Amino acid sequence: MTWLSRLIPGAHPPVQLAPEIRARLDAWRKLPETALTAQHTETRYVIVNTEASGLDLSKDRLLSVAAIAIEGGLIDPKLAFYQSLEPDPADALTGLLEFIGSSPIVVFNAGFNKRVILNAIERVLDVEPELHCIDLYWLLPALFAERGQSASKLTEWMNALRIETFQRHHALGDGYAIAQLFLATQARGRLLGHSTPQALIELEHARQRLKRPL
Amino acid sequence: MTTATETLVGASADFLKRFSPFDQMEPEALDYLSERVLLGFFSKGATILSAEMGQPRHFYIIQRGKVQASQSGDVALTEYASMTLGPGECFPIGAISAGRPSTNTYMALEDSFCFQLPADDFMALMRISPVFHVFCTQYIASLLSQSRQQLQSTFSQRAAEQQTMTTPLGHLIKRDPIFVTPDTSTRSALEKMNEMRIGCMVVADADARPVGILTQSDLLSRIVLPAFDLNRPISDVMTPAPQVLQMTATAYDAALEMATHARRHLLVVDSDDKLRGVVSERDLFSLQRIGLRQIRASIEGADDIESLQHASRDIRQLALNLIAQGIGSEQLTRFISALNDALTRRIITLELGRHELFGVQFCWLAFGSEGRHEQTLSTDQDNGIIFSAPEGERDAIKQKLLAFAKDANDALAACGFPLCKGNIMASNPELCLTLEEWKRRFGAWIREPDPQALLNASIFFDFRVLFGSEKIGDQLRRWLLETARGNSTFLRMMAQNALAVAPPLGRFRDFVVEDDGMIDLKKSGARLFVDVARILSLRSGVEASSTVGRLRQSGQRANMAEEELDAITDGFHFIQLLRLRSQHLDTEHDAPGDNKIDPDTLNELDRRILKEAFRQARKLQLRLKLDYQL
Numbered sequence: 001m002t003w004l005s006r007l008i009p010g011a012h013p014p015v016q017l018a019p020e021i022r023a024r025l026d027a028w029r030k031l032p033e034t035a036l037t038a039q040h041t042e043t044r045y046v047i048v049n050t051e052a053s054g055l056d057l058s059k060d061r062l063l064s065v066a067a068i069a070i071e072g073g074l075i076d077p078k079l080a081f082y083q084s085l086e087p088d089p090a091d092a093l094t095g096l097l098e099f100i101g102s103s104p105i106v107v108f109n110a111g112f113n114k115r116v117i118l119n120a121i122e123r124v125l126d127v128e129p130e131l132h133c134i135d136l137y138w139l140l141p142a143l144f145a146e147r148g149q150s151a152s153k154l155t156e157w158m159n160a161l162r163i164e165t166f167q168r169h170h171a172l173g174d175g176y177a178i179a180q181l182f183l184a185t186q187a188r189g190r191l192l193g194h195s196t197p198q199a200l201i202e203l204e205h206a207r208q209r210l211k212r213p214l
Numbered sequence: 215m216t217t218a219t220e221t222l223v224g225a226s227a228d229f230l231k232r233f234s235p236f237d238q239m240e241p242e243a244l245d246y247l248s249e250r251v252l253l254g255f256f257s258k259g260a261t262i263l264s265a266e267m268g269q270p271r272h273f274y275i276i277q278r279g280k281v282q283a284s285q286s287g288d289v290a291l292t293e294y295a296s297m298t299l300g301p302g303e304c305f306p307i308g309a310i311s312a313g314r315p316s317t318n319t320y321m322a323l324e325d326s327f328c329f330q331l332p333a334d335d336f337m338a339l340m341r342i343s344p345v346f347h348v349f350c351t352q353y354i355a356s357l358l359s360q361s362r363q364q365l366q367s368t369f370s371q372r373a374a375e376q377q378t379m380t381t382p383l384g385h386l387i388k389r390d391p392i393f394v395t396p397d398t399s400t401r402s403a404l405e406k407m408n409e410m411r412i413g414c415m416v417v418a419d420a421d422a423r424p425v426g427i428l429t430q431s432d433l434l435s436r437i438v439l440p441a442f443d444l445n446r447p448i449s450d451v452m453t454p455a456p457q458v459l460q461m462t463a464t465a466y467d468a469a470l471e472m473a474t475h476a477r478r479h480l481l482v483v484d485s486d487d488k489l490r491g492v493v494s495e496r497d498l499f500s501l502q503r504i505g506l507r508q509i510r511a512s513i514e515g516a517d518d519i520e521s522l523q524h525a526s527r528d529i530r531q532l533a534l535n536l537i538a539q540g541i542g543s544e545q546l547t548r549f550i551s552a553l554n555d556a557l558t559r560r561i562i563t564l565e566l567g568r569h570e571l572f573g574v575q576f577c578w579l580a581f582g583s584e585g586r587h588e589q590t591l592s593t594d595q596d597n598g599i600i601f602s603a604p605e606g607e608r609d610a611i612k613q614k615l616l617a618f619a620k621d622a623n624d625a626l627a628a629c630g631f632p633l634c635k636g637n638i639m640a641s642n643p644e645l646c647l648t649l650e651e652w653k654r655r656f657g658a659w660i661r662e663p664d665p666q667a668l669l670n671a672s673i674f675f676d677f678r679v680l681f682g683s684e685k686i687g688d689q690l691r692r693w694l695l696e697t698a699r700g701n702s703t704f705l706r707m708m709a710q711n712a713l714a715v716a717p718p719l720g721r722f723r724d725f726v727v728e729d730d731g732m733i734d735l736k737k738s739g740a741r742l743f744v745d746v747a748r749i750l751s752l753r754s755g756v757e758a759s760s761t762v763g764r765l766r767q768s769g770q771r772a773n774m775a776e777e778e779l780d781a782i783t784d785g786f787h788f789i790q791l792l793r794l795r796s797q798h799l800d801t802e803h804d805a806p807g808d809n810k811i812d813p814d815t816l817n818e819l820d821r822r823i824l825k826e827a828f829r830q831a832r833k834l835q836l837r838l839k840l841d842y843q844l
Contacts, residue, residue, distance in 0.1 A: 078219055
């Protein structure tokens with residue numbers, strides 16, 4: 001058993017999916033690509049956040065997933081998703097993929113979040129989604145240099161931009177904070193000339209290369 | 215609704231509940247709002263909303279940060295140049311409820327998050343939440359008072375160096391009150407008057423509560439000529455129960471009292487009814503170029519038409535000054551009404567001196583707007599006579615009255631009240647009638663309400679006794695209320711008639727204008743309120759003849775909410791104010807342009823308020839429509 005199987009309780013290869021889940025995944029695969037060159041206001045972004053039993057990829061399990069869509073630069077409470085993995089991990093993760101569609105996803109600390117989700121999806125659904133991912137962990141210091149030189153944790157960025165949420169350390173609660181951080185990111189990005197998803201992704205990559213030890 | 219949505223909606227509701235008016239809002243309305251608000255972000259310095267963006271698509275509630283509202287354009291429409299809004303505050307209430315571009319520019323002073331409610335949902339929220347509706351209505355009402363202030367500044371150049379008539383009386387008192395007790399001998403009271411060089415002596419009890427007054431002008435008739443014994447107490451010669459006003463009453467309250475009751479001095483008391491000082495007409499003179507009392511005195515002292523003509527011009531000038539001082543239409547029309555009444559009474563008195571009518575019992579009636587105390591400056595005369603005469607002498611007396619009325623009508627015309635084109639004047643034999651004849655006439659209109667009868671009712675039922683026996687007038691009023699109240703067909707026809715003209719609100723444009731691009735503020739503005747008020751008063755037996763008095767009293771009897779009544783009367787007053795304003799600017803009587811206004815020449819704020827005023831008229835009409843199932 002690999003470390004992955006510990007993340008998903010009760011999931012064992014080879015993957016056996018219910019026909020209904022298969023049909024939903026097929027429909028999801030057929031969704032058209034999102035152009036990454038449209039303006040922020042024309043782009044649907046999806047904030048994705050997770051809740052795990054801990055922060056150690058080798059030991060801890062994914063508990064729940066949350067997503068909040070941002071359309072036209074606004075958070076609309078009707079466009080939100082939250083589901084626990086139990087009792088039906090396949091349904092939860094398929095639901096998440098459906099909610100994401102082909103939109104670029106926005107996460108905080110992709111190192112953990114993105115890997116946890118992708119791993120789970122691959123394990124449970126046998127799918128390797130190619131998602132365009134924007135990681136605020138790297139992007140925020142690039143855009144708000146003056147505010148958060150020392151900031152790295154979500155709490156620190158929330159304080160720096162004076163953002164609040166209704167519940168910390170909850171997939172949706174933290175997701176709401178990340179969504180607000182991303183609204184600020186969009187506005188700031190537009191001011192500095194990074195007005196498309198593509199531009200944000202490039203800025204983030206440049207930042208990562210910069211920070212990578214030589 | 216998914217759990218995720220419920221959670222986010224709950225978070226928005228928890229936030230909103232921390233602020234007024236959302237904390238007072240009905241639970242289902244708060245749910246409605248929380249489900250529909252979208253959260254957006256504005257960087258420091260970003261323009262959130264401006265006039266150039268056109269009709270606002272969202273209503274904004276600040277979640278975090280600071281937003282500055284500042285005036286766009288050259289003309290300041292509100293009392294502030296700019297204003298900072300913080301969390302829980304919202305904008306733009308006026309523009310979004312009127313569906314017009316905002317007159318303010320809203321800019322984020324720091325990075326700010328705002329909840330945004332789509333415009334359609336805003337309108338729906340106004341409908342489903344009475345609390346939110348009141349909040350927005352009160353906000354509009356505060357715009358109204360700002361508009362009044364703006365009006366004041368428009369006229370300030372024409373009436374420079376005027377102090378405001380809204381000064382509280384407490385500020386006008388120049389020295390500590392001087393008074394004597396009732397048992398003081400008249401001699402020592404007079405000595406004190408002389409010593410202190412005061413024009414009147416107040417008599418007050420041991421607790422300094424005024425019980426009487428003696429003025430210089432009383433001396434001749436009460437003391438000198440009757441050789442009054444100066445050792446007797448002053449209480450024997452004073453005028454008891456003097457006119458008092460509270461410290462918080464304003465200069466124009468005092469001026470109105472003086473004009474109405476022909477007084478030269480008013481006693482000012484505190485909340486404990488203790489004497490705090492005396493305000494004289496001279497104190498008020500310093501506040502205005504032409505004194506009310508001065509006009510009043512010149513009217514009462516006038517022996518010929520020429521002096522009355524002069525007084526009439528002074529009344530118009532005074533009205534102009536008062537508008538400049540920011541007096542609202544309600545007070546202003548009361549002033550005009552009080553002075554015009556005095557003028558009319560003086561004319562009647564002068565004419566009576568030239569006609570032999572000794573012993574004839576009659577009263578002079580004012581109809582229409584004059585009867586309602588709502589005269590503007592271009593009102594023509596509407597008057598009539600009720601008289602009583604022993605059997606057999608009726609015709610002879612009527613002839614005498616008609617001759618007298620003819621002269622009175624002409625004199626009134628010479629003093630600036632144009633003759634009535636429809637011949638609604640006391641000199642018309644049809645309108646110089648005995649009480650029984652008036653009852654028959656009114657009764658016929660009520661029994662057979664054809665269009666002409668309804669039109670007549672709308673003029674004549676607003677009668678008021680201006681001169682002569684109030685008793686005859688009261689008898690006619692009581693009879694009318696009883697008769698009309700019992701005739702629901704008549705009231706229903708009146709209602710139908712009142713609803714024939716709708717407020718000129720457009721579906722696509724703001725206002726529906728006439729062919730000449732104008733709105734008639736009388737026909738499709740003030741009259742909408744006046745007509746409904748008349749029906750409500752007839753139906754509920756309210757004796758008041760003014761529109762506001764009728765609306766208030768009958769509204770209270772029908773348990774209408776105070777705020778609702780305030781909003782309606784504010785709307786009526788605003789339309790009256792616009793009428794007075796347009797009449798002032800071209801002071802010719804009865805000019806064809808009178809009462810007409812080109813909405814395009816109004817500033818943004820006035821347009822908004824006018825629209826709201828018309829909405830109030832529509833609300834009032836709707837109420838009538840429901841009551842009579844029309």
